[in-house]
Amino acid sequence: xxxxILQDLWRGIFQENPVFRMFMGLCPxxxxxxxxxxxxxxxxxxxGLLICCNLIFALVQGxxxxxxxxxxxxxxxxxxxxxxxxxxxxxxxxxxxxxxxxLLLLAVNCMFFARLExxxxxxxxxxxxFALLGVGLGFTIAIVVLAGIRELLGTxxxxxxxxxxxHFEPIRMLREAPGAFIALGLLMAxxxxxxxxxxxxxxxxxxxxxxxxxxxxx
Amino acid sequence: xxxxxxxxxxxxxxxxVGGIFLTGMNLxxxxxxxxxxxxxxxxxxxxxxxxxxxxxxxxVEGLNAQLxxxxxxxxxxxxxxxxxxxxSDYIVYQLAVDRQGEIVGLKVLEHEETEDxxxxxEEPEFREQFLGVSFQDTVSEKxxxxxxxxxxxxxxxxxxxxxxxxxxxEYLDQ
Numbered sequence: 001x002x003x004x005i006l007q008d009l010w011r012g013i014f015q016e017n018p019v020f021r022m023f024m025g026l027c028p029x030x031x032x033x034x035x036x037x038x039x040x041x042x043x044x045x046x047x048g049l050l051i052c053c054n055l056i057f058a059l060v061q062g063x064x065x066x067x068x069x070x071x072x073x074x075x076x077x078x079x080x081x082x083x084x085x086x087x088x089x090x091x092x093x094x095x096x097x098x099x100x101x102x103l104l105l106l107a108v109n110c111m112f113f114a115r116l117e118x119x120x121x122x123x124x125x126x127x128x129x130f131a132l133l134g135v136g137l138g139f140t141i142a143i144v145v146l147a148g149i150r151e152l153l154g155t156x157x158x159x160x161x162x163x164x165x166x167h168f169e170p171i172r173m174l175r176e177a178p179g180a181f182i183a184l185g186l187l188m189a190x191x192x193x194x195x196x197x198x199x200x201x202x203x204x205x206x207x208x209x210x211x212x213x214x215x216x217x218x
Numbered sequence: 219x220x221x222x223x224x225x226x227x228x229x230x231x232x233x234x235v236g237g238i239f240l241t242g243m244n245l246x247x248x249x250x251x252x253x254x255x256x257x258x259x260x261x262x263x264x265x266x267x268x269x270x271x272x273x274x275x276x277x278v279e280g281l282n283a284q285l286x287x288x289x290x291x292x293x294x295x296x297x298x299x300x301x302x303x304x305x306s307d308y309i310v311y312q313l314a315v316d317r318q319g320e321i322v323g324l325k326v327l328e329h330e331e332t333e334d335x336x337x338x339x340e341e342p343e344f345r346e347q348f349l350g351v352s353f354q355d356t357v358s359e360k361x362x363x364x365x366x367x368x369x370x371x372x373x374x375x376x377x378x379x380x381x382x383x384x385x386x387x388e389y390l391d392q
Contacts, residue, residue, distance in 0.1 A: 068225040072232045079236035086243045090250050 005130045012134025019142035020191035024111045029143050030180045031102035036159055038098045039147025040140070045084060045099075046106065047136025053077050053112055054132050058125050073113065081107040111135070142187075149183055150174045259284075266314035266323040267294040278388050281381060285389070293317050296389050299327070302377035305369040306330045309339065313381055319353035319390045324378070329370075336370030344371060348378065353386040 018024045025046070032042035056076050064072050085103055088096040096103065106112070123131070151157065154174035156164045173179040263270040269288045276283040282299040295316035301308040307330035314323035324345045331337055338344050347361040357379040364371045 064228055065221065065225045067221070068229045071229055075229075075232045075236045079239055082240050083243050086240075086247045090247045093251075093254060 005127055008127060008131040009134035009137075012131055012136075013138040013141065017138040017142065017191075018111055018135050019139060020188055021195070022111075024114065025109060025139055026184075027105055028102045028109065029139070029146065030177065030184065031105075032099050033143050033147035033180060034150055034154070034175050035098070036144065036147045036151045038095065039143040041092075041095050042099060042102070043136070043140025043143045045103065046139055046143075047133065049077070049080055049084065049106060050112065050132045050136045051129055052080055054128055055125075056080070058128070070113065074108070077109075077112050078107040111139075146180070146184060146187055149187070150180065154179065263297060266297060267316070270294060273297075279384055281384060283389075295322065296385060298381050298385065300377065300381060302373050304329060304331055304339075304373045305336045305367075306332070309370070309373060309377075311339075311374065311377075313348075313378060315353070315382070315385050315389075317390075319386065321348045321351045321378075321382075324348045324374075326374075331367075331370045335367045338364050338367050339370050339374050351382075353382050353390060357382060 012018070016022060019026070019029055028042055028046065033039045053073075053076055057073060060072075060076075061069070081104060085096065088099075088103070148158065151159075152163060153171045156162060156168040156170045171179070174183060259273060260270055263273060263284065263286050267286045267288075270286045271289040272287045272291075274285045274287070276285055280300075284297040284299075286294045286297060288294050295314060298313045298315070299310070300313070301310040303309075308328075309326060309331070310328040311324060311326045313321065316322045326340045326345075329336070329339060331339065344364060348357070351357055351360045358375050361375050361378075363375065
């Protein structure tokens with residue numbers, strides 16, 4: 001394995017985690033994280049979609065004039081998201097109801113566009129696939145952690161299995177949208193502490209992001 | 219070919235390809251999705267009307283009605299899904315009335331009432347009072363308001379009374 005590729009992968013997961021560092025993809029993150037299983041599903045779907053979009057885009061981008069690149073890209077991502085929606089309706093209709101509108105909203109998620117505009121259209125295919133895999137995994141980890149906390153404290157159960165026993169009083173607010181924001185805020189504070197330890201925050205002195213260049217900048 | 223024309227063509231082409239792809243997906247999935255929906259509805263209807271084998275959707279006076287039939291296409295009854303302003307927000311519920319005009323089921327689907335107070339509308343003790351109430355009865359005479367949760371229970375009772383009027387006029391007069 002090429003070390004640049006691994007570096008890109010790791011950068012998406014940790015150093016430039018889309019949620020904790022870039023504050024991107026918060027809509028599906030907050031919307032689909034009430035339960036661990038829906039969070040995990042959203043994370044995996046998100047990762048899969050990112051990579052599929054990238055592959056298709058890489059195949060066709062040579063023929064697309066600059067002016068319509070973004071519109072065509074919207075068509076590609078919307079088509080794929082709708083396809084996933086249909087597949088879920090057939091094989092996993094319960095989860096489709098759980099994810100609701102947030103699944104369809106992935107079609108216009110900023111991360112898709114940012115990643116493809118900035119990165120995928122300018123780097124070799126293999127590298128961009130692994131970089132996107134990293135970003136997808138970074139998102140998945142974030143949503144799984146958030147959903148785990150929300151389900152655990154919001155219902156006293158994890159994956160539907162009771163953890164704390166009958167005397168535990170669930171924090172019901174965590175299941176609702178305001179609770180999601182608060183939990184995410186606390187989680188970000190925690191993440192910032194970790195990042196500070198590795199001197200990665202913007203206000204820290206020169207971070208070590210050099211190398212292959214940031215995933216998010218041109 | 220001018221640039222703008224090429225751009226437009228590429229864009230239209232992408233749209234067509236996407237459209238065709240999704241049409242194909244839809245054709246492939248349509249049957250399964252419809253089947254599953256019917257299955258789910260029938261399972262739900264079976265709770266109220268044993269032997270339910272098919273239904274027909276209808277809408278009267280803003281009420282969502284499902285006319286339920288059995289295998290021989292015999293009319294079994296009607297399931298009404300509607301909502302009523304409760305204490306804090308709308309209460310969404312289902313009311314099942316059989317062909318004799320008796321209530322055979324009431325289920326609250328959604329509500330935002332205070333859990334330990336208005337929440338009684340979800341409890342069997344409250345809901346079961348409705349069972350057997352006929353269209354000839356006055357619902358508010360047969361079902362008691364729960365003290366402490368007057369507004370929530372009163373809302374359901376009044377709403378059921380109104381729904382029964384509609385059901386009587388629309389479906390039971392034959």
